[in-house]
Amino acid sequence: MDHHHRSYRNACCGLLLAWLAMAASCSADNAASQPDRARFHAVECPQPNIAGFPDLDFPAGVQCGTVDMPEDHAKPDGHWIQIFVMRAPAVSATPRSDPIVYLSGGPGGAGSFEIASMIRHGINTDREVIFVDQRGTHRATPRLGCPDWERFLYDAVSLPFTANSTTADDAAAIKTCHDQLAATGADLTAYNSTQNAADIADLRVALGIERWNVYGVSYGSNLALTLLRNHPQGVRSVVLDSVSPPSNNIAETWWQAPASSFRAIFAACSAQPSCAEHYPNLEETFTATVNHLEQTPVIWQVTPASGPPVTVNIDGFAFVYTLLMQSEHGDASAIPKLIADMAKGDAQGVASAYLAARGPADFIGLAGVGLAMGVFCAENTNRTTEAAALATAKAELPDFPDRVLRIQPKQGRLFTDCPIWNVGVAPPSVSTPVVSDVPVLILEGAFDAATAPVWVDLVTPYLRNAQTVTFPFTGHSVLGKSTCALSIMADFLDHPAQPVDPSCAAQIALTFTAPPPP
16 A cells, blocks of 8 residues: 555565475465464454545445464464454356455455445346455554544645755654564564465465455555465465565565656647647646746645645656556546646645545554564565666656656655665565466556556466456556456456457547647
């Protein structure tokens, strides 16, 4: 999950090689060897799920429960934790026998945030779908949340985001969170993709499922690939939505995603006569505006639907972040107009979108920040350097200010925060390419500003039965945005060895917003 003004929507200590090998070989058997612990314990689904948001309540028919897991799968006699599991039965009277396990993104997101909307979307038409709150997330025990840090980020819309003072405040908030979580006795080094994948492998055994289909979105795709590499047993097929490969060091390459998204949007605008006429030289206007705002931020008052007016500070990073969130969660058709308006000094649209991107205050503290920091720090940031990340960013966006590019687009100041989080460096094996013959379907949005479409090419040479469908004019997390994607996935799951029909994706269209008449 994105933890810079995080929305609930979405919206990625060194582990010893000796026990990694043991974890990979043994974890699938842990549930069987611990019958009294690693099994599904049914509980009443909490209602409301999140107070004040009835649309997120658990739908009727869903069965909730917990499964105990070792905090460290190499130490099954040590401390145990719980993940939270939601089983959504198939709607069909004759359901398929192979369910889907749904792996949420983030890291730090949770199936309990998404189950209601995905069921409304129809994901469980023919198959049971198993949603999971992964270790450390919303309804897992413990939840490794950072409410003070998230409150700081929530309020940071009013601060100059790239300023040194804001960096210092961020570091202080993340240290407070780290120290508070460490004081609880949680082993923060155990919240990572290797342990997380072992949880998912043991979950299949605990539920008595012989074979299942794995769906992973964003970080969930990283987790799905880690599962496929370390615990391939019982995996019938895999769907990767908005691919974040384990072999890609996202802390180093993250700016590739916004850069490719902006290029795709600018090209689409140029190809649409009305957009090209109203917004000529859009890329140059955008870059110039980023640089101008970094030198001279715009301060704007926004009055939200409820509550007092909020002062919004739009510097270069805030402007870029707002647009990539607009592509991810909003409507990319408005992006050319937002750029043109901002260039003319009209910040109302950008300021309102920036404020909206932080999500509801009610979600502060609900994300699994401990899992996010464990993954991003040990598996990515601590395995590269800030200089290498800046060089990659400058190669993509050479005319952007360095101060903007030193911040990761969706996770803020990793190179400041990770030394504070102090979870060491994951072994090189975490980034080993995943080699498999299991059928894989990849869904990717051409406008994806969070996971670059080019990252698909990092996994397909090793997935020998993979097929990719690209969705034009579409941002991050394709399945939830598209009934076409849902139908393609359903056909794939029915016949995973056969090519899917991508024709409905080719029919997706988008008309960019024109300025109002003079």
